[in-house]
Amino acid sequence: MxxxxxxxxxxxxxxxxxxxxxxxxxxxxxxxxxxxxPVEFICNTTVNQSVSNEGTTTKTLRSVAELNRWYILRDHAREIFARDIQSIATKINSDIDINHCRINPKSDLNFSARTVNRQALLNFISQYNRIWFRLAMEIIFSINIENYQQMKTSIDQCLIQLHNNNVSLSLNDMNLKKSIFNNNKTASVQIRLTIKNLIIIVIFLERAKLLRLIDNDPCLYNYDSKFKSTKESIDILSQDFISSDTNLLRRLKLAGYEPTYRQTSLDEFNxxxxxxxxxxxxxxxxxxxxxxxxxxxxxxxxxxxxxxxxxxxxxxxxxxxxxxxxxxxxxxxxxxxxxxxxxxxxxxxx
Known part of the structure; x- marks a missing residue:
């Protein structure tokens, strides 16, 4: 490439x-x-459109080229996810499932608007380069993101599921279902789904970065990020969102994943x-x-x-x-x- x-x-x-x-x-x-x-086409791929006298819409050559590059990149990323990440994601999904609870989010997590947990989650996301995080969002949730406003909306609707409060439990035993809801020490299914997707995004981004999926190979983390390695990001994720009775790194190793990537000063060289x-x-x-x-x-x-x-x-x-x-x-x-x-x-x- x-x-x-x-x-x-x-x-x-x-x-x-x-x-x-x-x-x-x-x-x-x-x-x-x-x-x-190179121009970071991923940050601004909104197609410029102009209406001709006949009322037809045409796309500029630059916008078409940028979109084509992005679509090719996204297709390649989906192949990598299916080949390298899907099996790990399946095991993580089983571990965090409310039936098994091998990975337990904190019971008091709440990602509603104007909460401390929501701000901590947004701060965690902001440590990543916007280009890479957009790629992960489009792969995990099969959506199209064309600008920064759509990115914020997608985080609310897909990752945090702010407007989806009717998540149902897949349990056959009604008595077990009632006991889970009455137990304040158990996080809801919606919270578990958010944490699961966040963990999968972290794992996928490391793999994509190691393979230099984007041509000009931008930094995975921002220059002022609080963490510069995948292990540090998992530690912060575990500290902020995972219960103290769960060793997240150990569970991920059992699922077949071990963090290795670290961003160096050479990666940040101008x-x-x-x-x-x-x-x-x-x-x-x-x-x-x-x-x-x-x-x-x-x-x-x-x-x-x-x-x-x-x-x-x-x-x-x-x-x-x-x-x-x-x-x-x-x-x-x-x-x-x-x-x-x-x-x-x-x-x-x-």
Whole structure:
């Protein structure tokens, strides 16, 4: 899968400067920024529509391309969910079921409007990158989300089920049903369903991130997130919503899942070229940015390069000259090995 964006940035050559080098440097900066951080089509895929004189509605080429990319991505995500997550989700559903109660939510949970639990749930969701969480919502609930307002509505209606208070229990014994409702230590079916879906979303997002499902591979968690790993997110979820008599991590391991993903400082590295003086070479002297540039340019012709894990060899943050030279060596190694670029005798300026 190539990291190159489907829609390339428009390169303005009609600049006021007469210096051809400045024009080309500026154009390359725009192009490289489009490669490093493509337009986040997932955040704003509402189709722009214009009505012609005949009253027919047409879609802009950009909107159609963005929607097609999203639909292809979503279909791939559904295949991954059915292949890797469905069996785990089935076991979690059995464990949290009110008949078994091996995973017990807190008995006093209430996700109604203006409650502490609801705010804690929304805070938990807000730690995730909106792109990834939208993907999970569309996969789990088979819905279409086109903008941020629809995202909030979907969280209320599908995840929290704010307007669905008539959830019935699937119990045959009426006496058992009455005893469960009379027992204040047992969470309702609606609460259990919300917690189950939230756990499945966390598991699916880790799997999707590890497979780099989205082309430009954005961070799974926001930069200011309170947790930066799946294990930490499960710990917070357990602390806020799960009863103290349930070891959530142990139950998930028995279901066949163990958290492994951790977001590093390299994942949060800002690759954007921000030099305002059109000195492209200054930005590309950074070994991390140069290695990423080489990976993107070579990924369309080599699948291994596309899946190359930068975190295994790159040093981030760079704290000394040795780290800087090691990072530049990684970029040169990619260019020589897979790009067939002869860099023999190349001198690295210190």
């Amino acid at each position: 190539s990291f190159q964006p489907a829609i390339r940035a428009r390169i303005p050559f009609n600049l006021s400067s007469n210096n051809t080098i400045d024009k080309q440097t500026h154009a390359y900066s725009i192009w490289l920024n489009a490669l490093f951080t 690759y954007l070229l921000t030099n305002n003086e059109n000195k492209l070479w200054e930005d590309l002297k950074d070994g991390i940015r140069l290695t990423r540039c080489a990976q993107i340019l070579l990924s369309s012709t080599n699948e291994y390069v596309a899946r190359y894990d930068l975190s295994t060899k790159l040093k981030c943050p760079v704290v000394n000259l040795v780290h800087k030279l090691l990072n530049i060596d990684q970029a040169f190694e990619l260019l020589q090995t897979y790009g067939h670029v002869n860099l023999t005798g190349m001198y690295v300026q210190r």
